[in-house]
Amino acid sequence: MRVRIRGIYTTALTHLFEDVVQASPPIRDRFDESFPVAPADLAAWTTTDRQGVTLSGDPVAVADAHERLAGISRDTLAWTDPLPKDGVFAGEVTETLGGGAVVDVGGGEGYLPYGETDDHVETGDTVRVQVRRPKPPWTDRRARLSTRIEVSGELVRLVRGESRESTGAASLEDLLPPEVPDGWRPKWGRDEEEAAMDALGTALDTATDRAERFDDLPTRGDPDAPTALATPLATSHVWFGREGRFELDALRREVTRTMPGHHRVKAGASDASAAVDFAEALGAFDSEAFPFAVVARQFGPQEGDRLAIDHGKPSGECFTLGKGEVTSVGADGSLRLEREMSPGGTYDALGVDRRAGDVAVTKFEEGRWWYPTVYRGDDGTRRGTYVNVCTPVELFPNAARYVDLHVDVVKGPDGEVRRVDDDELDAAVAAGHISEPLAEKARAVASKLERAL
Template structure:
């Protein structure tokens, strides 16, 4: 079967799942690196997710597959397993028994659920009967009810069918990729059942045609298997296309999972025991293990940024210090790539108006600035491009050694810089400002000489 795993137990359970002969799909970047494998993006049969309190995991998927997977991943005798009476995606006719400030408590028959008022179109009150679906199951050891929704959906990997809708939508910020995927859907030759609309998740834009076809076929089969008449007769369970089983790990089990993880990567004694306690403790474990794995004389950039940031997807400020003590924020930039050896790639969308400092280029709507910074380096380049990706120029800033903190990239500007115009012309600028800073006592002669040496090397290199 295909298994997707998430959370603090992922490395250990990935090892167990693979040892049992099953395939792991849609793996995170750290898992791909640790196992040196691609894993692929095929739809999953079972999803394994760490619970919010870190005490165990949920397994959700085809009932037979869930039962098989439980047997192969239980680590020790102090693991407990419970099947949920209200698994994710199960459909119920529910009776409202109580209304609270934000929603309604619903009798589902074997158990209760919570229906937020925002998850249902009509007003509900005590005694009302309403058809609902389990949006989020709840582990039995927490004092929390399953969360319900008034819409009925069928999910299969990146494909979701929604009852009462029509047409195709794609949940992505990439409009071009979304339009392409919507057009490709017709090529699959699979029509949703009458009365169901198709929603593709963002991950569908990266999936191949085979994975899309498999996902949509599964979703259609599940939708057609549901028997949902129009008469609501609560409380009763109408359908449960998926099963959810909860595993609670005891101390012995957590240490057994440490052994599995240690077979793959650096793992401190009590790794899962400590991680289960709190998010701060979890980050501390990551840091200790990363330091151990990166033992040496060099600054452990990868270990520090893995634990505290910044990493891909984060936003940081460009904190541009001046020798006279001022701090200028050049804007917030998205980290689009990170090299564990010490580099970050930062992207900023520019506003129109004026021109770029020392470059013969106007600032126009749609311009993008891509900056590459490397921890400890005395300079960094920024490439400006227009809305069609054409280079408008490159500005290389000479500065004190760059530091990449979780919320900001920091340095002090040393005035002298090197620019490269669109036509390839290379110029060195602002030597006079550096000379003035030395004369004013803001920059030492030794520091100024380093800045001039760096600028000369950049000028030759460009």
């Protein structure tokens, strides 16, 4: 399995995978070896929010990498994308917005910018679209679509409908064995000059096979939208939990000097990369402990900040429970957050009405498998306690982040302690969203909390 890797997890994953191609210059220097400039079966790149990686490529290669990365730690989770990169769908326009249209393609929704189509689109229209940019399930964005069909690739991509300008000189594709199908134009990547001719020929051959598959799609009489027409590639998204990031640190440390929490810090703030690299270049760390106080002081969160609670679900979704004010931050990784609650409804599992003036006080601790929220009335009366069991909490500059593990423990205003939602945890295991080792950890944490409360 030949893998092309980019992003903040590259060194660790290069050490994990055996056959890396198209390595960047820093990786070639770090490993002090030559990596072939050859076609990749699989591309892995860091997600925009730096929380994990997206895998895209040959379905067998993606499935293998999906399983391998999910096994890095019990709090690393992975999901197969129903809208894989390069997939072509007959979709139905369900909504038009200021800059583009929302398109239902069957397995989910995508976003078609008006600049990615030559036709005017209206609600109810059927459009043939291709997935340009998949999206991780934990983000609130939609996959980016286009009506312009192409074959993606790093060494070469094929663009449909673009004519070749004749200069009288032989072009690179004229020197290679594969015959480019009519109506397609090759566009060579930045590594073209370093690749051997046989590697370029293999890349072009693979691209032309996929182009011919797209050409075989019917031009008229498509199946009723929404439906998939062709999905030559597979795509998966992997979210690294806190334990997973430290496992990646250990892999990276086998290759080069790596500070404790290397990937944890870089995942938390985009401007942290240079600081981490500088500290590692100097060897400016003398402890094996994660330097939470230093990281929080430099990048946040700090007292007075507004912090969101990003509540991930084992099925892949993520939503914000709300934002609160940070009232204290401890050097040990503890943090206190206060939120003023809006009236109406009841508190989950407590059966207590939400009233005007209620305040929720949440106490987080970096790396802990649970966190408590105490609800108090405007007179200071304790109205109940809800303890959420989750993957180890990470306190990033803008949000506390974790994945909820369903089972929780609550303590009512009368002092009654109850454990809730074990059935939801069992259902998540049966659905394949949570591994049995992770579920056992959640149950053990819940049992301990039950006894403590």
